[in-house]
Amino acid sequence: MPDFFAVGLVIRTESDPPYASIYAPNVRLSYTPPTQLPSPFPATLHVEGIPLYHASAVFVRHTLATLYSDLRIEMRNFAVINTGHRQRHVRLGIGVHGTARVTRGEAQWDVTSTYHFSPITGLVEQHVVDSIHPAPHLSAFDALKRLLSGSAFTDSVPQVRPCRIPVSQVPNAHHRSDSSVAAR
Numbered sequence: 001m002p003d004f005f006a007v008g009l010v011i012r013t014e015s016d017p018p019y020a021s022i023y024a025p026n027v028r029l030s031y032t033p034p035t036q037l038p039s040p041f042p043a044t045l046h047v048e049g050i051p052l053y054h055a056s057a058v059f060v061r062h063t064l065a066t067l068y069s070d071l072r073i074e075m076r077n078f079a080v081i082n083t084g085h086r087q088r089h090v091r092l093g094i095g096v097h098g099t100a101r102v103t104r105g106e107a108q109w110d111v112t113s114t115y116h117f118s119p120i121t122g123l124v125e126q127h128v129v130d131s132i133h134p135a136p137h138l139s140a141f142d143a144l145k146r147l148l149s150g151s152a153f154t155d156s157v158p159q160v161r162p163c164r165i166p167v168s169q170v171p172n173a174h175h176r177s178d179s180s181v182a183a184r
Contacts, residue, residue: 005064005071009057024123027053031129033136053127068098068107076110086119091130109133 004010012020030046037043047056064071077093096109110133116126 004057004073005061008061009054011054021050022124023050023053024118024121024125025050027124027127029053029056029127029129031132034131035135064096064098067101069101071096071098073097081114088117088119090115090117 010022012018012022016022026048027050028046028048029052030044032044037045047053074095074097075092076095077091079091081089081091083089091112091114093110093112096111098107099105100107110131112130114128114130115124116128117123118125
């Protein structure tokens, strides 16, 4: 966790094989902002699946690294919560610190998250961001929405559009010579 801004999201332990993951394939990330976001945002933002979970981590890492320098994470508290037979959650409190690139002012966020583990596989199946203080600005949610909808990748890329080809220019398979068929 402390190396998140240097190396990114940790997806396996050092002793795991290269294809292993500490996250369930359908891992779910959710965050309910302290104040309701305007339409069309839902009351609780969530993504599901490893690709979107990783994309969310990349988004947070790169966005903060663009706006802030000297980013670091400190672990503030850690608690294992037993809620039943083989039901365990981990509550993690972290502090995120950085220096604003434009104003050179210090910035700090207090983040509390709860990780829920599968009682069968032991993998992280849910990551609930309980609180972020101060809460993210609405523009951060707009950027995340564009990223996850794919428009962040396609807004500046030329679009491929279908075109009509006159029938007289379309090659006809019946008019090929036997030598072109034999060559295949």
